[in-house]
Amino acid sequence: MSLDLGDVHIDLVEPVETPVQWIGQWELVEQILACWTSVTADDLPLCPRLVGKPGMGKTTLAQAAGQELEKPVYILQCTADTRPEDLVVSPVLAANGEIRYRASALVSAMVEGGVAILDEANRMPEKSWASLAPLLDHRRYVDSLVAGVRLKAHPDFRCCITMNDDASTYEIPEYILSRIQPLIALGYPDLEEEMAILRYNVNFAPDDLLRMCAEFLQQSHSYRLDYSTRDGINIMRFALKLEKVKGTPIEEAFHQAVSQVLGEGAEDLETRSREALIQDNMIDFGSLFGTLEDEVDEEP
Numbered sequence: 001m002s003l004d005l006g007d008v009h010i011d012l013v014e015p016v017e018t019p020v021q022w023i024g025q026w027e028l029v030e031q032i033l034a035c036w037t038s039v040t041a042d043d044l045p046l047c048p049r050l051v052g053k054p055g056m057g058k059t060t061l062a063q064a065a066g067q068e069l070e071k072p073v074y075i076l077q078c079t080a081d082t083r084p085e086d087l088v089v090s091p092v093l094a095a096n097g098e099i100r101y102r103a104s105a106l107v108s109a110m111v112e113g114g115v116a117i118l119d120e121a122n123r124m125p126e127k128s129w130a131s132l133a134p135l136l137d138h139r140r141y142v143d144s145l146v147a148g149v150r151l152k153a154h155p156d157f158r159c160c161i162t163m164n165d166d167a168s169t170y171e172i173p174e175y176i177l178s179r180i181q182p183l184i185a186l187g188y189p190d191l192e193e194e195m196a197i198l199r200y201n202v203n204f205a206p207d208d209l210l211r212m213c214a215e216f217l218q219q220s221h222s223y224r225l226d227y228s229t230r231d232g233i234n235i236m237r238f239a240l241k242l243e244k245v246k247g248t249p250i251e252e253a254f255h256q257a258v259s260q261v262l263g264e265g266a267e268d269l270e271t272r273s274r275e276a277l278i279q280d281n282m283i284d285f286g287s288l289f290g291t292l293e294d295e296v297d298e299e300p
């Protein structure tokens, strides 16, 4: 598929193929769908930001909400290296030596009237965010500097941002944060939901392993350790593989899988949470120390 704007031809990318299923917390899907609704003919959709720890289901939730609209869903994986043109249109060298233009997943969604998920967008630098400012407000367009064209969003275009709730990311400027509202926070699932999610994702797991893993995750949540659903899925899959290949009894395989997926000592939740607390405080102390040093430097 391509978009023709006079002399400029822009190739579009394909939407995601494999559908996902979201289990539990349907309220979160409804909140996203509410953001995307127009109350009157001239009311514009909102672009929510989904925030949570890694592996808690942000991408899955966004895609599940997109599927509910029965529109194509496009995912753009953002990184610290994502440049403005990666978000909009990039030039590619074709086999015949010609320069062709390729639309990003975001622009493909804008053109097709689909849903765009800017995944892990808080890894992006400010310069890249800046190119999205007009898209995220009432203007609903982006400019491609590379192709020299302005690209307008189809009226059906919807957008959603996911962000990891961890420290390894840039500060997002206020003028951007004000355009990606509201915030939808992903909390931990309860025991029944956790079991159902694990069962759906590892549907060949026996009940005793499911319960062991779900209870372990629930306990870790109460210590505020960020062991995630994704970790749980990996633990169960590795335990079942150990059982199959080596004949390891499932409980022993579970403990081995926990320590190899989450690290040695991961089941000692109390010690782990104390270590995590000390580490967080050291980061705070470090920045405080930095501030004090700066102040001292400013002295004449």
Ligand SMILES: Nc1ncnc2c1ncn2[C@@H]1O[C@H](COP(=O)(O)OP(=O)(O)O)[C@@H](O)[C@H]1O
Pocket: 021, 022, 023, 024, 052, 053, 054, 055, 056, 057, 058, 059, 060, 061, 162, 197, 200, 201, 229, 230, 233
């Ligand atoms: N509520 C849920 N329903 C179904 N699968 C889930 C749910 N929550 C998490 N998962 C599963 O957990 C894994 C991690 O989810 P993902 O969406 O990739 O997390 P994140 O984007 O927050 O890092 C995926 O395999 C996903 O299928």
Ligand SMILES: [Mg+2]
Pocket: 055, 058, 059, 060, 119, 120, 162
């Ligand atoms: Mg994700």
